[in-house]
Amino acid sequence: NGSSGIAVGMATNIPPHNLNELNDCLILLINNPNTKTSQLLQKIMGPDLPTGGEKILKNYEKKEIYIKGKGSFLINSRWIIENLKNGLYQIVINEIPYQINKTKIIEQIANLINSKKIPLDDIIDESDENIRIILKPKNRNINADKLMQLCFKLSDLSTRFSCNFNVLENGIEPKQLGLKDILSNFINYRKISIKRKSEFNINKIKLRLEILDGFL
Numbered sequence: 001n002g003s004s005g006i007a008v009g010m011a012t013n014i015p016p017h018n019l020n021e022l023n024d025c026l027i028l029l030i031n032n033p034n035t036k037t038s039q040l041l042q043k044i045m046g047p048d049l050p051t052g053g054e055k056i057l058k059n060y061e062k063k064e065i066y067i068k069g070k071g072s073f074l075i076n077s078r079w080i081i082e083n084l085k086n087g088l089y090q091i092v093i094n095e096i097p098y099q100i101n102k103t104k105i106i107e108q109i110a111n112l113i114n115s116k117k118i119p120l121d122d123i124i125d126e127s128d129e130n131i132r133i134i135l136k137p138k139n140r141n142i143n144a145d146k147l148m149q150l151c152f153k154l155s156d157l158s159t160r161f162s163c164n165f166n167v168l169e170n171g172i173e174p175k176q177l178g179l180k181d182i183l184s185n186f187i188n189y190r191k192i193s194i195k196r197k198s199e200f201n202i203n204k205i206k207l208r209l210e211i212l213d214g215f216l
Contacts, residue, residue: 002047010174012166015047015098022183029183037067037180044179046073047161051131052095054078066179069165077157081144091135091144097159102131108155109135118150 002016024043028035044066046057056074065071078095096102106125112118119142124134137147152158169175169185177185 010166011164013162013164015161015163016050018045018048021045021048025179025183026187029180029187033184035180037178038063040179040183041066047098049075049098051098051100052078053097054095065163065165069176069178069181070163072160072162074158074160076152079148087140089137089140089144091137091148093133093135093157094131096131096133097156098161100156100159102127102133105156106133109151109157112151112154117154119147 002014004013005011021044025040028040028043041062046055046062049055054076056076061071061073065073075097077093077097079091079093081089082092083089096105102125106123109118109120109123113120113123119138121136121138122134124136126132126134135147135151137144148157164176165178165182166174166176167182167185169177169181171189
């Protein structure tokens, strides 16, 4: 699960992941505890962000994050072109980066329009439960890809997420762990909790049997 926080002298920043992918990794590890991280990475596609966006995650970045427990990757907003009359078009942004405030993005772009740093006429927020931010270019000849690259560069429509898998190993010792170590810790924790649950149920049954024995 995604988690971020700062304590005295340490911090953690873990992006959310897909539960099915993590489950597949856990099954691999349960069946073979010697499974390598490279084999786990065939199951994990990378972070699964609830707000969507396009993850720019190169293979070497992915390896660094999941082996060392630290690294970073880029998140770009997703957008489409909607054609209008007379050859005009508008850009619709329908997914924004994780943990970025939509209002902040709109303010940033509005300021860029006012200071004439980007060739846009207007920005309109048509969002309801879904994100829908409209960008109106100044004219039909402006290249949409180049325009969006400029917006990515100058605003939070594109951000870099820094990963720091700093966790409490065995619930006690702070440590920066990779994917395999974190999942192995989880499996060990589940073994302990299932054993405790079973022991609790056995003791409950024993007490009930004692009462029934008394009744007999």
